[in-house]
Amino acid sequence: MAKKIFGWLVILMLLASCTSTENIPTEAAPPTAVPPTEEPPALETAVPSTNIPPTNTAAPPPTAIATAVPSEPDLSIEADGVFLYPIPDVYAGDRVTFQVMAHVPANVDPNAVTVHILVNYQDVAEGTLSAINLAGDAVGLFEWAWDTTDEVGDQLVHIILDRFDTITEGDENRDNNQVALTVPVLDPQTLPPNERNATWVSAETTCCNVYVVSGTAAYRDLPELLMTVETAVTAAAASLEEPLNSKIDIYLIDRVIGQGGYAGNAIVVSYLDRHYASRGFEQILTHEAIHIIDRQFAPERISFLAEGLAVWGTGGHYKSENIHQRSAALVALGQYVPLADLIDNFYPVQHEIGYLEAAGLVGYLIDTYGYPQFKRFYTDVTAEDAALMSQAIDLNLQQYFDITLTQAEANWLAFLAEQPEDRTEQIDLQTTIRYFNVMRRYQSLYDPTAYFLTAWLPYPGTLQTEGNPADLTRHPQAEINVTLEVMLQASDAALRQGDYNKANVLLDSITRVLDNDGTFIDPLAASYLALVRSLTAQGYEVQAATLEGDRAQVQVTGRGTAVLTPLTLTLSGQNWILSN
Structure with a gap:
């Protein structure tokens, strides 16, 4: 395909940790909220006051509701669709970010749904449900909107949808358009000293600018981590045969996000002592660095190929792996997903399966046709080539390799069938998939803001100047x-x-x-x-x-x-x- 003019398309990529974005992650895909079973605490639903700022019109009179066929729920919001950051507690002095998920019926444009946030009846933020998360939910994100300095004690927060009642069809019941939360703002003197005095600390290597927060595990281990960073980025550049053209900003954070981090214009990677989402720190760094470097020659590459290249270039997902043997093990376990289905629904597919298949196909194409030809193919595939991602890949496979996607898949599966059976690889893969499924279930129940479908992914450079170190360090304990x-x-x-x-x-x-x-x-x-x-x-x-x-x-x-x-x-x- 002829090379497309580069646009600022934000692509979320959940890598070995990974969520990778073209620019500022929160502009395109702030996540949804999963009802927490324990965190965040103390967000008690209060009875909404009748003294909130008035709307332009009166509430519609009651109407008869047909009982034969239940109608679709109208525009609404519930308390468990709202998250406040830092999580799980707010301390005076924090600048609070609001993440709002609402139910939006199909006949309502989320971009037309206004959101107003009030604290103690004073407006602090407004906007619309203008973003879509990985689950496809409409989301409103209001970063660092409420300055809690000197506001110790319980504060009343209202979240109001369609405040001035401009939406009629799809918002018949205005009574469910707002929630009220009692938010305790705690005394910062009760914070542990290392968090109370936390500040950003930076260091520089040949490849990178590295940022950590004082008093964290990354700050403690910074000298050793700088060497690891240099090694990982050097390996990433070598695997792509692409020299790094500018320094990378890397933020090492003291909490788990997703499977371990995300990348956009900068890299964010989890580094903490109780890292429960896999300990493959160097692999994750290399994977994320590949996402940064490959944009130098393929700024519009698609998610499926980008994640496949990152796993292939790293030599494994969370550890060193034989990609061909592991792909064959996936087929033997009956977990293989047909390529067209996977390509067109990449993120909803089980994470480890999707990434392994993508890496397996990438590795097969490189081994068969050579890396230079694959790189030309990879650079040219974009979402604009066809209505579906699978069709875009199919068109470019025909142009660069003279095969269709169906033929490429058949050839690849035949190649995998020739691999010797490796029972250990099968057991390892089966246990790995189970481990991450259980881990994500834990996240969805007890650490929901770490769950990849719900995680807020702030651009770290902006967070460093406008937000709180606690946004990337505080977590449920x-x-x-x-x-x-x-x-x-x-x-x-x-x-x-x-x-x-x-x-x-x-x-x-x-x-x-x-x-x-x-x-x-x-x-x-x-x-x-x-x-x-x-x-x-x-x-x-x-x-x-x-x-x-x-x-x-x-x-x-x-x-x-x-x-x-x-x-x-x-x-x-x-x-x-x-x-x-």
């Missing part, structure tokens, strides 16, 4: 969060060591907790909970734990510090006792 995150981390460690039985036993235990509304009735989970409780009561925060019979090897930090301390505990009856 209730007892259930710490316990399940430590268990997820232990399962990932077992998986990486090839101990699939142990990994699955831990996943079984976590699943029972999730199935029982957070009740720790499973003996293994109950033992982890008792361990976390014991150490928390002694002033520690558990960052990692490995249980072997009646002994536990634990990594902890003290409250308000990032200093890691190893501890050994022994189980005595029902109690964990420090041995060192």
Whole structure:
């Protein structure tokens, strides 16, 4: 295809962590909200006051409702469709971001739905439901809209849709157009010292400008991380045979987002001690760097190919992998998704399956036709080539390789059928898919703002000047969060060591907790909970734990510090006792 004129198309790509954007992520795809079971706390629904600023028209009179066929719900909003950042608590001095998801019927244009936000009856923000998240929901995002300086105590927040009643069809019931939230604003003096005094710190390498927040694990490990960053970016450039033409801004954050980070004009990667969404830090960095570098020659590349190239160029998704063997294992497990379906519905497909298939096809095309020809193909495929992404790829496959998508898929599957069966690869892949499914279920229930369909993905450069360090560091740390995150981390460690039985036993235990509304009735989970409780009561925060019979090897930090301390505990009856 002739090269298209580059437009600022924002493409969200959830990589090995990944959500990759062309420019500022929040302009195109701020995420939706999943009703939290525990976080954020204390957002109590209040009875909306009748004294809020008036609308232009009176509420419509009651009308008869047909009972034979239920009508589609009209424009509405509920309290669990609103998130306030930083999460889970707001402290005086924070600049609060509002993320609003509403139900918008099919006959209403979300861009025509106004959103007004009031704090204690004073307007602080207004706009429309102008963005769409990965789930296809209409979203309003109002970044750093409320300055809470000197506002300690409960504050009344109203979120109002269509305040002046300009929408008639599709908004018959105005009573469900607003929610009121009682938001406690906490005293910042109660924050741990490291967070109360948090500030951005920067360092420079040959390839990159690296930014961390003081008092975090990344700040503690910064000298070693700078070497890792340089290695990862060098590897990314080498895999693409493309020299880096400008320095990359990299932000290392103290919370989990998605599978570990996102990329746009800059890279954001999670780096924390209790990283429960896989420990493949260097792989994620390399993957994200590929997303930055490939825009130098393919600014309009499509998601399916971009993620495939990033996994191929990294040599695996979360760890070093044989892409061909792993793709063959996917087929053997019966998890293969037909390419046209995957390409046209890339993000709704199970994350690890979609990324592996994309990498497998990319690797096959490169091995068969050579990287230079593939690079020309990759550069030219854009969303503007056809009505569907699969059609765009099909057209370009014909031009560059003289095959259709159907033929390419058949040839690739025949190639995979020739690969020797590898049972270990199959078990590893099966356990990996299960691990991430359980991890995302945990996120959706107990850390919803980390879940890739709901995560707010701020552009870090703007956040650094206008927002709060807490936007990228603060996260839920209730007892259930710490316990399940430590268990997820232990399962990932077992998986990486090839101990699939142990990994699955831990996943079984976590699943029972999730199935029982957070009740720790499973003996293994109950033992982890008792361990976390014991150490928390002694002033520690558990960052990692490995249980072997009646002994536990634990990594902890003290409250308000990032200093890691190893501890050994022994189980005595029902109690964990420090041995060192």
